Amino acid sequence: MFQLLIVDDESAVVDSLSDTLPWQTVGVTSVFKAYSGYEALEILKTNTIDILITDIHMPGMSGLELLAKAHRSWKKIKCILLSGHAEFDYARQAIRHNTYEYLLKPVSDEMILGKVKALAELLQKEREELLTYQLVAQAFEESLPKLRGELLNELLQGLELAPRRLQEKMELLKVNMRLGAEFALMLVRMEGKLSELDLYNLSLMEYAVVNMAGEIFEDGFRLWPCKDIHGFLVFLVTLKEGKIEEAADSENADQQLQQLASQLQLSVNHYLKGTVSVLIGKWGRFPQDVPKLYQDSLYSLRRRIGSQSGLLIYVSEALEQQPVHSLLRLYEPPLLVHLLESASWTLAEEKLQSVFQELRAKWADSSEHLVEVFFSIYASFSSLAHKNGRELAGMIGPGLSDVAGLAACRSLKALEEWTFQAFRLMKQSMENETKNDREHTVEKIKQYIRRHLTEDVSLQAVADYMYMHPVHISRIYKLETGENLSDYILRLKMEMAAVMLADRSVKNYEIALKLGYQNPNYFNKVFKKYYSLTPQEYRSKLDEDG
Template sequence: MYKLLIVDDEASVVEGLAHTIPWEHVGIDEVHKAYSGFEALEILQTQPVDIMISDIKMPRMSGLELIEITRTRWKKLKTILLSGHAEFAYAREAISLGTSEYLLKPVSDEVVLAKVGKAVESLRLERESDETYNRAVQAFRANLPQMRSEFLNQLLQGMNSPEDVWTKKLELLEMSSAICSEAALMLVRMEDRLTEMSPYDSSIMEYAIGNMADEIFGDRFRLWRCRDIHGYLVFFVFDSHDPKEERPPDTAPEYELKHNASQLQMNVSRYLKGTISVLIGRRGRFPEDVRKLYQDSLLALRRHIGSHSDMFVYAADEEELHPVRSLQKCYEPPLLHHLLESGSWELVRDKLEQILKELSLAHSQSQEHVTEAFFFIYSSLSAYAHKNGRSLSDYLGASLADVTGLSQCTNAATLGKWVNQVLPLLEQSAERATRSDRSAAVSRMKRFIRDHLSEDISLQAIADHMYMHPVHVSRLFKMETGSNLSDYVLRLKMERAAEMLADHSLKNFEIALKLGYQNPNYFIRVFKKYYSVTPQEYRNNLEAGKP
């Protein structure tokens, strides 16, 4: 879908085109409206726009001037000029500026829709043949193994998403065949001299072991691997053959899996001169069982291998390894302290609700789990406060921040009550700080504008002064004041012009120059549009005592 911008100083034209034409029929899903060239530039700075329809005759900035600016800044923008003037000079200049179409008023909705549809088709063809797009596709293909590894690592850490999100992500990674498939988990721990290598050499060794595993398992299995946070190589092993197909005992999946894993261990020792321990864990469905399979395998590795090396363990047949389960929601991404740092308060609330719900449902009778949850939350809040240059008691007060008696973690209910007390205090304090910073930034913008009112002030000049991106400057000003930055600059210039007109020693052209207008006639047009009278008429009214 594409974005359209309609620019005309006649509001009826803009509203008519925006709301009466079925733009969705030609692939337009969003229509922006601007009533001047300056407002159009502000929208282009802050919104993605693909096609622009602009009137030629507009005050302050003509359509041709607007297109001349957009041609250098937004090279892929398709433009359509709309005008009531049939002079060939306009059309010729429009064509020289790279305009897609030139339409004469009055024009039917069907013609406008057809021309925009033609521009959409042109954009679609360009996008398909765009070298940048092709390079991006090639880069995606080259980095596909790394992206698969990163995604699998996220699954190991407990990342949760709706089923449709899983499906789309796995399709993008060309791993859709893994959805709902059964897989076994295999852990490989590099040991002895392999742990003493430099990061570069270690990465090469991991790559070599991975390739070796692909060769050994490739005839019967499909592998998906990554390196986890402990430095272990984690393999999910999918059976490539039909599970209903009958096979001799020595070719059964479990037999071949153990045989291949043992072969991998021997080959690493023989060809790479290194030592590894291998553990084969349980089977489960992908991706919903990934987190549990991984946690069980880590526990089995600690219990059966520990600090020993060159070990091979088949733990798939063991009984349940976790008589006591740890809190899952605390340690699943996104982590609480990351959400606090990003200022995502709604997500922070959701995360805390998930932790408290798990605690009340699965561990309500466990004082240790309640204490674990409390200190996890408390440490996250403390880290957030310290990174903002304050103590937690500054945010919460001494009583709520005190952990001497641990009264906050008597049980799940008291912990929930404490969380419901401290979170609003933290959020309110953060919001006050944000509003203060935002207000201070806008005050700096206004001061800069007032100090440079005699110049042709642009959004880029203000952004450079603030060391910000123009898009952020525009949005920040609108968020804080409720008005557009260009409207504020115009209002100040016009108010200053009205003050100067009371001084009879100043000529109109002098006032124009003092306000940054190099063309006095243009200043007169802008003033008349703002006050509905010319500067001279305004001055005459002042002399006559008229308001």
């Protein structure tokens, strides 16, 4: 569906074309009106216009000048030029400005609709052209390293995807990895002068380290790199085809990894004049072992490397057993606070349910895990309240927001009851606030229109009064009331016209002018379309009804 802009210094022409033709039947959802070239340019700057219909002769800026400016800045706009002059020179200039059609006034409604329909079909075809696809594909290719890194980061944090979905995503991102493959994680921590660099230079150094690693490991291994949330470079390492059997027979994959990791350290020191520590984790199966091995690697890095620098550590099987494991569901993406901030209430509730499933299965009797969950959820709720200019107590009540004594943590059942009761109250409070804001906005819009009905009540005028974008005004009004703002304005004007027609001392043309219709004939046309009677017929009917 497309958006249309009609430009003419004769307001009656613009209003007639805009308000009386069935634009939706030819693929147009929104019609914008401008009464000068300058006003048209302002609309073009703030709205996505697909089709432009403009008159040639206008004061200040001609239609040809408008077309030239539009073509320079908005090359995909299709233009129809209207003129009462048949000189060939005008047509020639119009063609130079990529005008789709040059029509002579007067032009029938059927002709205008036919040309706009043809343009809409042409625009649709262009959207499907291969060139557009290739441009998008090129941009996608350039973003592949970043997108691959984001996917790996999500898997490290515990994101679970259905096997088929994960395979499709990896194929799309051209990740050469099969489900069930053996892998190891390698963590690289930038240290010394490298860690003190500003963001731009640090990014260059990280890029260089990733490239170095790719060259050093390329003979026997594939690397899938990313930068994790702690600032470490993380590489998911797999054996290349042809090397798997060799490694299995000789059991030298670990030795090769350590040798190559040591070479990476030396290369960073020699070429980048910097220091890195490298930790190589245990082997596991992709993707089910990714989160656990990542957490084990972080645990080993904290214990074995700590604040030291320039170390190379290989994680052995026996040494790195953690006596107590942390919660997974609570911290895997997307985080609860992010779901709440985006108003994804269904997903947030599912997230909470998964957290309590894990608690029931593993940590139902662990008071520390219950307190950890409570404070994490409480912090997410508080963050949402404060970002909306509210206090948590005002959203869920003082009883639920009071943490004195941590009564909610006394048992798993109590914590679960507190969580979902508070969650429901937060959801209800936010939804009520959103609805109240919309209702208040719509009421202000209606008040403005009622007060200025005999003045300028165009969409732009309403938007200027509300300090909002015209498109947002239209959408929020339609969402709250179920009708278009233009229909509401038309209804009020027609109702006022009907009241004024009952007064015989007021002429029809005076009513038209009072309601903002400069052309009485156009007013008659609109009135008849609304009431199925002309203003004069309506007056006669009033007399008959007595």
